Amino acid sequence: MVEELFNTENQIVNIVLIAISLLLVMGIAIVLFFYFSRNRIKKVQLDKANLEISHQKEIFRSTIITQEKERQRIAQDLHDAISSKLNIVSLNANLLSKNDITLEEANNIGANILKVTNTVLESSRKIAHELLPPTLQKFGLEAAIEELYEELFDTRTFKINYSVNYTQNFLASNLELHLFRIVQELLSNSIKYAEATIISFALETKKNSLYLQYNDNGKGMDLENSHKKKGLGMIGIENRVVILNGKMNIDTSPNNGITVTIELNK
Amino acid sequence: MDGFLDLIRDITIYFSIFYPLLYIKSFVSNNKAFKIFTIYLVVIAIIQFSLVLIVKMKLGSNIFLSHFYFTTQFVLLSLFYAELLKFKWIIIVMTLVLIGVAYQFIDDPSLFYRYNPSGFTVTQLLIVIYALLYFYKSLSKKNEFLIVNIGIFFYLLSSALIFASGNLIFDVSISESVSATLGDINIVLYLAFQFLIFVEWWKNYSIPKIKS
Incomplete structure (x- = not known):
């Protein structure tokens, strides 16, 4: 027990x-x-x-x-x-x-x-x-791009096709300047470094978004290797896309030209 | 061995009075969670002190105090975690559980002179769950009261079982040594918990904050 x-x-x-x-x-x-x-x-x-x-x-x-x-x-x-x-x-x-x-x-x-x-x-x-292009301030983005085209067209060593379908005041004027600079920088890259002969770009706004498609037939670049040492121009473009709160896609390889797509949403 | 455990028991009793003083010192300059925790320490100290008093003056059973202990612990720690976790539902759960416990006593008033295992288990485990949620919340950022949280988590998890088996002492077939062993384990765990409360104060609150 x-x-x-x-x-x-x-x-x-x-x-x-x-x-x-x-x-x-x-x-x-x-x-x-x-x-x-x-x-x-x-x-x-x-x-x-x-x-x-x-x-x-x-x-x-x-x-x-x-x-x-x-x-x-x-x-x-x-x-x-x-x-x-x-x-x-x-x-x-x-x-x-x-x-x-x-x-x-x-x-x-x-x-x-x-x-x-x-x-x-x-x-x-x-x-x-x-x-600071006065046209941009006075007449807006579309006129400024047109002017840019006319200035470049004077040289006639290449062909530019472009179409702009931009709704006035889609972007604030300070942001328009960034977009303009992006186009300017892309054009200058194509002409100065890539030695492109055919350039085409289209800028289009829809209800709440903006698309910029740009391509040339120039030398292009090796994105993988140039990644570490980007040109200042390219870094400038990237920074401006960040300021614009947009998305950028670059498609390029040596001797195949470049295609840049930028998309902004309001 | 018994002398050693008695010593620890005495230490925990003195410490439970000593800690609130440390926390009261920093009471004004700290946030709501800190204030709730200080109140918790004070209430626990009062209950501890009454327990000792009843035993020393041989006033009879002190088991009824356990109900105050668990209820206040549950209420104050619920408020503490509601503040830390910013969850409103903790208050709702607290109210529901309190209603449940009140019903237990209305249903069976004699419960007052026994332990209430289901009540203890539910209240302690809820606090353990809150402690776990707080661990999860503290994963990605620095949060206050982490050391105390570890203490609460350990002590309440292990002591839930000890208190839940508290009614064993009323079982005549079981000698007093069993409940004494359980009590001793509880004392050791409680000392560890107190130690963590002290570490928390020492690391985070002993130096007065510079008001920014």
């Missing part, structure tokens, strides 16, 4: 002890699982953040380089087209101030000054125009 009682007692204690141990082991397993998952998730988040930071640094770097290049170009333009010409004007004006010149000479000098001043005016207008 006593032994029996003892056995039941022991059994109960044992069962309870085993159950508690099992619960503890299970609990430890859950906490460890939690701890390791947390570490892993943290690591993934950190990697992602680092990647983002390095990407931003890259964007920042390319922005600065682009800015410096642009400044250099403007300085060069100002120097070549304006400063040096104004020097001539100043020299001629200096001649005019001398007392021992004849009327004929004075007339010649005056004509020369007028001629040079006119070219300076024309150059400064051109520089300003390149910096």
Whole structure:
């Protein structure tokens, strides 16, 4: 009788002890699982953040380089087209101030000054125009693209087909400028680097979306290898697509031209 | 061995009074969850103290206090997790369970002088589930009260079983040593829980926060 009682007692204690141990082991397993998952998730988040930071640094770097290049170009333009010409004007004006010149000479000098001043005016207008096309602000994206086409068409070494079907004010004017720059940069890439002879692009707006399809028959590029070292122009385009909140797809391979599709949703 | 366990028992009782003081010190400058947790510690300390008092003054059975212990623990920890997890349904579940427990007592008033295994198990396991949900929520970001959460998870999970088997002491066929063993295990687990509460305070709240 006593032994029996003892056995039941022991059994109960044992069962309870085993159950508690099992619960503890299970609990430890859950906490460890939690701890390791947390570490892993943290690591993934950190990697992602680092990647983002390095990407931003890259964007920042390319922005600065682009800015410096642009400044250099403007300085060069100002120097070549304006400063040096104004020097001539100043020299001629200096001649005019001398007392021992004849009327004929004075007339010649005056004509020369007028001629040079006119070219300076024309150059400064051109520089300003390149910096910010006035047509875009005054008449909108469609007119600006048309103008871009006309300017390029003057050179006639290639053929451009384009169609623009753009609903006025689909984009805010500052965003229109980005889109315009994208088209400008693509055209300049095709002509300067890819040596394309046939270029075609279409810009179309629908109810809530905008499509830009661009292709040329130029040299194209090796996307896989150029990925590490993209041209500044391409990085600029990518950044502008990001600002426009759009999606871009580039399809190209060496000697097969390039097709770029950009899609924006309102 | 018994002397050692008695020592631990005394330590847990003194600690349960000591911790609320630490937490009260930082009461004002902290958020709602911290305040609820501090109230929980204070209430538990009062119940612990009453338990000891009843035993020392030989006032009879102290089992009725267990009902206060479990109910307040359930209510305050539910509010604590409702605050941490930002889930409104925890309050609804809490109300339903309280109604259920109240019905148990109306149905059988003598329950007051026994343990209430089903009540203990349900309330403790609900808190364990909330602790698990909080683990899940803390996976991807840094959250406060993680160490206390580990403590609550372990202590409530293991002690649920001990308290659920508490009515064994009324079983005449089982000697007192069994319930004593269970009580000892509970004390050790409780000390570990208290230790984690202290670590939480020491790591995250011992240095006053700079107000930003």
